[in-house]
Amino acid sequence: xxxxxxxxxxxxxxxxxxxxxxxxxxxxxxxxxxxxxxxxxxxxxxxxxxxxxxxxxxxxxxxxxxxxxxxxxxxxxxxxxxxxxxxxxxxxxxxxxxxxxxxxxxxxxxxxxxxxxxxxxxxxxxxxxxxxxxxxxxxxxxxxxxxxxxxxxxxxxxxxxxxxxxxxxxxxxxxxxxxxxxxxxxxxxxx
Amino acid sequence: xxxxxxxxxxxxxxxxxxxxxxxxxxxxxxxxxxxxxxxxxxxxxxxxxxxxxxxxxxxxxxxxxxxxxxxxxxxxxxxxxxxxxxxxxxxxxxxxxxxxxxxxxxxxxxxxxxxxxxxxxxxxxxxxxxxxxxxxxxxxxxxxxxxxxxxxxxxxxxxxxxxxxxxxxxxxxxxxxxxxxxxxxxxxxx
Numbered sequence: 001x002x003x004x005x006x007x008x009x010x011x012x013x014x015x016x017x018x019x020x021x022x023x024x025x026x027x028x029x030x031x032x033x034x035x036x037x038x039x040x041x042x043x044x045x046x047x048x049x050x051x052x053x054x055x056x057x058x059x060x061x062x063x064x065x066x067x068x069x070x071x072x073x074x075x076x077x078x079x080x081x082x083x084x085x086x087x088x089x090x091x092x093x094x095x096x097x098x099x100x101x102x103x104x105x106x107x108x109x110x111x112x113x114x115x116x117x118x119x120x121x122x123x124x125x126x127x128x129x130x131x132x133x134x135x136x137x138x139x140x141x142x143x144x145x146x147x148x149x150x151x152x153x154x155x156x157x158x159x160x161x162x163x164x165x166x167x168x169x170x171x172x173x174x175x176x177x178x179x180x181x182x183x184x185x186x187x188x189x190x191x
Numbered sequence: 192x193x194x195x196x197x198x199x200x201x202x203x204x205x206x207x208x209x210x211x212x213x214x215x216x217x218x219x220x221x222x223x224x225x226x227x228x229x230x231x232x233x234x235x236x237x238x239x240x241x242x243x244x245x246x247x248x249x250x251x252x253x254x255x256x257x258x259x260x261x262x263x264x265x266x267x268x269x270x271x272x273x274x275x276x277x278x279x280x281x282x283x284x285x286x287x288x289x290x291x292x293x294x295x296x297x298x299x300x301x302x303x304x305x306x307x308x309x310x311x312x313x314x315x316x317x318x319x320x321x322x323x324x325x326x327x328x329x330x331x332x333x334x335x336x337x338x339x340x341x342x343x344x345x346x347x348x349x350x351x352x353x354x355x356x357x358x359x360x361x362x363x364x365x366x367x368x369x370x371x372x373x374x375x376x377x378x379x380x381x
Binding site for chain 2: 023025028029032033036037040041044045050054057058061062065066067068069130131134145149150152153154155170173174177178180181183
């Protein structure tokens with residue numbers, strides 16, 4: 001039912017969200033089809049390693065399915081999913097071995113920067129610098145910045161996903177960015 | 192390009208350096224815009240299929256249908272048995288506790304009996320047929336069989352119409368049973 005309605009462009013968001021909250025597996029399957037790419041991209045930006053991002057994307061959907069009762073349905077499902085995914089990704093990051101960080105940096109750089117060694121090195125340094133700087137932020141700044149920039153959510157969506165007032169989210173965004181000022185001071189190549 | 196490109200107005204203040212930090216984060220994300228590998232969605236679907244039905248809130252379980260009612264019914268049955276056990280224990284405790292002390296509702300009949308014994312003494316219940324005028328007010332509240340005069344305080348309006356003793360004896364019991372509706376009607380009329 002949901003798949004057909006989705007292909008016909010006739011999905012009613014409210015009915016869709018209600019079906020997800022009621023544990024409708026078909027509706028949740030459609031949610032996987034719609035949002036897995038966004039969740040995966042967010043995980044890659046946090047983890048820097050495609051293999052880990054795949055695992056965490058899968059784990060995030062499973063965790064979301066198990067926690068359907070906690071989904072209030074007052075915001076877009078993507079924001080709710082991405083909040084779960086960012087938490088799972090940072091948990092994975094905290095468990096990672098130091099050598100795995102180097103492997104992750106090299107894997108991402110080789111995949112995205114092409115064969116030019118100088119560009120690979122620059123990309124590795126820049127990406128690790130940004131990713132590490134955000135990962136080192138305390139909560140709630142890390143969560144807000146990750147959802148806003150890595151998850152590409154609007155501030156209103158971040159507010160809905162986290163259950164915080166919009167003004168509070170803006171404050172967290174500003175304070176988080178202030179803590180990242182050294183990034184700008186240090187410069188660095190952004191392709 | 193991000194779904195929601197960063198704008199300086201998001202911070203509610205003018206700070207070019209913070210804008211630059213934000214734009215740098217945005218560029219980082221733009222450079223990581225790869226598509227997920229083929230088969231990831233299928234892998235997630237398979238993982239979800241292996242999952243049991245998710246836990247729900249009780250109101251959703253109620254809506255979901257009888258299949259999900261069973262655990263709730265079991266819980267309610269256990270709660271009901273526990274409640275009955277508590278009520279039973281309290282009743283037994285009250286029965287045991289009634290005998291020695293004068294606690295709760297038990298003293299009220301004793302208090303009523305004692306005044307009847309004081310003025311009219313013991314013969315009053317036995318002599319109830321003969322000295323009807325004198326003991327009648329004292330005996331009236333005490334015992335049901337000597338109720339003919341006792342009915343006088345309760346149904347005052349009906350006593351004027353019905354003077355028969357046979358009719359009056361059941362009336363106190365009836366008036367007790369119907370005290371809710373009858374008393375209420377009388378109050379409303381007044």
